[in-house]
Amino acid sequence: MPFGAVALLILVFLVVWLVRRTGSRPKTPIPLPDSDSIATILSTEIRFYQKLDADNQTAFRRRVIHFLQTTRITGVNTNVEETDRVMIGASAVIPIFRFPDWEYSNLNEVLLYPETFDEKFRQAGRGRSVLGMVGNGPMQYVMVLSQHALREGFRNKTDKNNTAIHEFVHLVDKTDGDVDGVPEELVSHKLAGPWIKMMHDQISEIRKGQSDINPYGATNQSEFLAVASEYFFERPELLKRKHPELYDMLEKIFLRPGTKKAPQA
Numbered sequence: 001m002p003f004g005a006v007a008l009l010i011l012v013f014l015v016v017w018l019v020r021r022t023g024s025r026p027k028t029p030i031p032l033p034d035s036d037s038i039a040t041i042l043s044t045e046i047r048f049y050q051k052l053d054a055d056n057q058t059a060f061r062r063r064v065i066h067f068l069q070t071t072r073i074t075g076v077n078t079n080v081e082e083t084d085r086v087m088i089g090a091s092a093v094i095p096i097f098r099f100p101d102w103e104y105s106n107l108n109e110v111l112l113y114p115e116t117f118d119e120k121f122r123q124a125g126r127g128r129s130v131l132g133m134v135g136n137g138p139m140q141y142v143m144v145l146s147q148h149a150l151r152e153g154f155r156n157k158t159d160k161n162n163t164a165i166h167e168f169v170h171l172v173d174k175t176d177g178d179v180d181g182v183p184e185e186l187v188s189h190k191l192a193g194p195w196i197k198m199m200h201d202q203i204s205e206i207r208k209g210q211s212d213i214n215p216y217g218a219t220n221q222s223e224f225l226a227v228a229s230e231y232f233f234e235r236p237e238l239l240k241r242k243h244p245e246l247y248d249m250l251e252k253i254f255l256r257p258g259t260k261k262a263p264q265a
């Protein structure tokens with residue numbers, strides 16, 4: 001073959017390899033827990049699912065199965081149990097349940113670490129406080145979660161935290177290219193201005209020590225969206241009582257106009 005053709009062939013192989021490595025979904029379906037055990041885990045562990053009617057429960061189950069078929073979940077120094085997989089699937093579906101065509105195009109794999117880790121994914125040593133993280137650079141398309149935080153997120157019914165939902169809201173936020181607390185596919189153009197103003201007001205309340213919202217939400221707009229969404233999906237009644245305007249706004253963001261029901265965790 002002439003040199004040009006060889007070079008072209010090598011280039012094509014390289015591009016195909018890179019695309020497969022970084023951007024593609026797995027081609028063969030990933031084996032699932034059986035559907036009875038998915039249904040059992042959803043009905044015992046996931047309050048959002050428990051409160052849906054039968055038709056919506058069927059739709060929710062299908063979305064979880066689709067997510068689990070297309071996203072690898074890998075344990076790092078831990079065993080991934082069926083409950084973990086279903087909890088991760090549920091965390092992915094909850095924020096976008098009212099958007100039937102949503103696909104997480106920016107995620108291929110979830111890595112599950114047993115406990116907290118640090119910014120460099122070290123699992124030992126001091127200063128390990130990270131419970132979850134959406135990767136950048138070489139970790140693009142990867143989410144890292146603490147198994148302990150994942151389970152606590154669904155089992156602790158009195159806090160306002162759910163690490164996995166927090167991380168999936170970051171992915172939703174990231175879909176338009178800017179991690180800025182304004183996911184364009186969910187926040188209409190009309191809503192963007194009032195929502196940004198509301199975020200700033202709420203952040204300054206947190207900074208003054210006058211809010212029950214997790215202070216981490218005052219870090220920036222993106223963290224505010226993620227933290228407020230955890231509260232919204234975990235403790236909707238409490239959020240509605242304490243922050244009715246924020247509740248109404250999040251209802252507009254996570255529910256398309258014309259959808260029937262408010263999500264309730």
Ligand SMILES: [Zn+2]
Pocket residue numbers: 166170223226
């Ligand atoms: Zn965050």
